[in-house]
Amino acid sequence: MPAKGYSWSDAPRLAAPDPAPGLPRWEALAIDAVGNVIEFWGFKHNQGRVWAVLYLRGTSMTATQLEEELGLSKGAVSMLVRDLERWGVVVRIRQPGTGAWHFRAETDLVQMVRRVIQERETAFITRIRADLEEARRLAAASGVGRERLARLEKLAALAVGAERALRIFLRTARVDLSTLLVALGEGKLRSRT
Amino acid sequence: MPAKGYSWSDAPRLAAPDPAPGLPRWEALAIDAVGNVIEFWGFKHNQGRVWAVLYLRGTSMTATQLEEELGLSKGAVSMLVRDLERWGVVVRIRQPGTGAWHFRAETDLVQMVRRVIQERETAFITRIRADLEEARRLAAASGVGRERLARLEKLAALAVGAERALRIFLRTARVDLSTLLVALGEGKLRSRT
DNA sequence: GCGGAAGTTCAAGGAGCCTTGAACCCCTTG
DNA sequence: CAAGGGGTTCAAGGCTCCTTGAACTTCCGC
Numbered sequence: 001m002p003a004k005g006y007s008w009s010d011a012p013r014l015a016a017p018d019p020a021p022g023l024p025r026w027e028a029l030a031i032d033a034v035g036n037v038i039e040f041w042g043f044k045h046n047q048g049r050v051w052a053v054l055y056l057r058g059t060s061m062t063a064t065q066l067e068e069e070l071g072l073s074k075g076a077v078s079m080l081v082r083d084l085e086r087w088g089v090v091v092r093i094r095q096p097g098t099g100a101w102h103f104r105a106e107t108d109l110v111q112m113v114r115r116v117i118q119e120r121e122t123a124f125i126t127r128i129r130a131d132l133e134e135a136r137r138l139a140a141a142s143g144v145g146r147e148r149l150a151r152l153e154k155l156a157a158l159a160v161g162a163e164r165a166l167r168i169f170l171r172t173a174r175v176d177l178s179t180l181l182v183a184l185g186e187g188k189l190r191s192r193t
Numbered sequence: 194m195p196a197k198g199y200s201w202s203d204a205p206r207l208a209a210p211d212p213a214p215g216l217p218r219w220e221a222l223a224i225d226a227v228g229n230v231i232e233f234w235g236f237k238h239n240q241g242r243v244w245a246v247l248y249l250r251g252t253s254m255t256a257t258q259l260e261e262e263l264g265l266s267k268g269a270v271s272m273l274v275r276d277l278e279r280w281g282v283v284v285r286i287r288q289p290g291t292g293a294w295h296f297r298a299e300t301d302l303v304q305m306v307r308r309v310i311q312e313r314e315t316a317f318i319t320r321i322r323a324d325l326e327e328a329r330r331l332a333a334a335s336g337v338g339r340e341r342l343a344r345l346e347k348l349a350a351l352a353v354g355a356e357r358a359l360r361i362f363l364r365t366a367r368v369d370l371s372t373l374l375v376a377l378g379e380g381k382l383r384s385r386t
Numbered sequence: 387g388c389g390g391a392a393g394t395t396c397a398a399g400g401a402g403c404c405t406t407g408a409a410c411c412c413c414t415t416g
Numbered sequence: 417c418a419a420g421g422g423g424t425t426c427a428a429g430g431c432t433c434c435t436t437g438a439a440c441t442t443c444c445g446c
Binding site: 256267268271275293 | 391394
């Protein structure tokens, strides 16, 4: 349900399919699809793309490889993998023989997204509810007419309802996706690293 | 679940409570709360604020009043009410005796949000699914290794799952909020216009 | 019809987020 | 221990979306 840079009025424009120079089209398509989804949920487009290449390849990759494959700058890759690492969806390993780090995708991207969403959304709606309740209190204290008070209360009720709907969604999403997560996990990366 | 200008990393910062000069604090609080919610769902913060004042006041207001109360420019108000009108959550009425339009809030903001979300999200996820399927087709055609194909298929499965979860959410949200909508409606605006 | 207030449109300006690129640091290897 | 690739950081720039402000149009009332 969210949206970021996803406008209601005109064309929905998803990120251009071009920016991946040397990638086979199918891979670029899949990678960008993940990027779009991730962006949709409030993360950065390129965080999704990085995870996606790593996941699709199955092997581990160096920062330099990521730069080349995705057409990103050195600095960008550094920051992106740092985030992904922090969230535990990518691990960093030191390859013997080479002086470079290698990165590998964990399969729990979805879990991570759900967790973050949950925290974020819950905090948000809680805040809204608090504000509306505060408003109601202040309004009541300053002797606002009963009609207006009634309206305020209805708004507050809406917030409560929204919170419940959200909770239900997160629960069903968990149940619903957990089956898929199992599936994702069982092909368990036999990464030829 | 969406987010717009709602970052994961640092402080969640909601819009500053200041920009409403002459409004009593409770009103400003409530109005901004609505603004934040609406923005969260991908609309403009000020679209929410405009609807909110109109709703809370119960009376109809002129564009000039809206400008003053919310601290917006003439042009902004014009465009904002135009959008709200188009969505049917605000109606424009001509007041006899005055040469100015008056605006009044309809109570179906929530319905409107749900409808727009539904269209938008559905289109989005459908597009993602299509892309992933296309990717899979192309990959299969160009003889990609079975391991990679398997990963791609898992991604596609995820998209399908997400779509289902979304549909469930929209349904529960409708059921869940319809009760509230009834409540909202029955205090039916006795607008002293 | 005219005068003028109300409303609309749109180019220019502003704000926020993301990425780049270069300076800096670290750490391995020879 | 010196050399140099790899990684990190961060200020500057780019981009996108939103708002402003002013020219332009519309419409009411006299």
